[in-house]
Amino acid sequence: MLDQRLIESYSQWPHFISTAPKIAYAYVKDYLRRRPDVATRATTVEQLAMRRSLDPTTLRQTIDAVNASRSQRQEPPLAGNDWVLLGPAKAYFTTTEGGVAINEQFQVLDSSxxxxxxxxxxxxxxxxxQILWGHGLHIAWAITSGRLCGRALAVRALTVS
Ligand SMILES: Cc1cc2nc3c(=O)[nH]c(=O)nc-3n(C[C@H](O)[C@H](O)[C@H](O)COP(=O)(O)OP(=O)(O)OC[C@H]3O[C@@H](n4cnc5c(N)ncnc54)[C@H](O)[C@@H]3O)c2cc1C
Structure with missing residues (x-):
């Protein structure tokens, strides 16, 4: 749930919502345009709730509770005339970092x-x-490691009869 301040914040670098195919970094406007199934905008909390078939009273109470705890932490309240609701969000494991142990010829190593x-x-x-943190590094490693492994196997094929 984004209020006016968060919408403005998540509309420019470095606060993207996520990466997304073909547009690299996706901001609020990208979600509203390309994913209307999970992105809704309204001028009031109640209107937003109605559009997503949520109970407006419960949503308002939730925001009030959040604002009460934000106030204790001296953080600005969720407020304004522009609201965006994203979701439902589902978490998936897309990759498992680390992989198996290998040597420089890309042979898999056993526990010893x-x-x-x-x-x-x-x-x-x-x-x-390796734990790769940057965007594109996994694809880069897939291409690079495949090439290096292919070369190692070609050399091996030439030298081992
Ligand atoms: C949602 C998502 C987003 C990502 N975004 C990025 C990104 O922005 N940038 C980036 O660099 N990386 C990204 N990655 C990671 C990147 O896509 C992977 O690291 C990369 O594709 C791995 O390539 P690979 O060839 O090792 O494995 P894969 O691409 O997984 O290829 C393995 C292939 O083997 C096949 N296979 C499996 N078992 C068998 C079998 N028994 N017999 C025959 N075939 C089999 C599979 O079907 C598959 O086609 C993303 C991954 C996911 C899931």
Whole structure:
């Protein structure tokens, strides 16, 4: 739930709502335009509740409770004539960071650190313990590790008869 201040805040860098296909960083206006199924805008809390089939009294009470606790923390209240409701939000694990242990030839290592013969890992499975924080690094690693592994296997094919 975003009030006028949060809508303004989440409408420009660095406060994007999320990354999104084809538009990179998605702000409030992107959600309103492209995801009307999960983004609703209204000028009052009550109107917003009606549009999402929520009980207006309960939503107002919730905001009042939030504002009471914000006040104790000396934070500004949720207020104004512009409201956006996003959701419902669902959390998923999209990737598991780390992958299996590998060596520089992309051979998978067993629990004692020895290569498992004939087993190689690249991309997400072959992260070799890396935790990648930046956007695009996973795809970059999938491409780079695949290329390096392919090269290592080609060299091996030429040298091992
Ligand atoms: C929602 C989401 C958003 C993401 N956004 C970004 C992003 O913005 N930037 C970024 O860099 N990374 C992003 N990533 C991560 C990135 O997409 C992955 O790290 C990357 O695609 C991994 O590539 P991969 O080739 O290792 O594995 P995958 O792309 O998972 O390929 C593995 C393939 O193996 C197939 N497969 C599985 N089992 C078998 C089997 N037994 N036999 C045959 N085939 C099999 C699967 O079907 C799949 O096609 C995102 C991931 C998700 C899920």
């Amino acid at each position: 650190g020895a290569p498992i013969v004939g087993l190689y890992a690249v991309g997400q499975v072959g992260l070799g313990g």
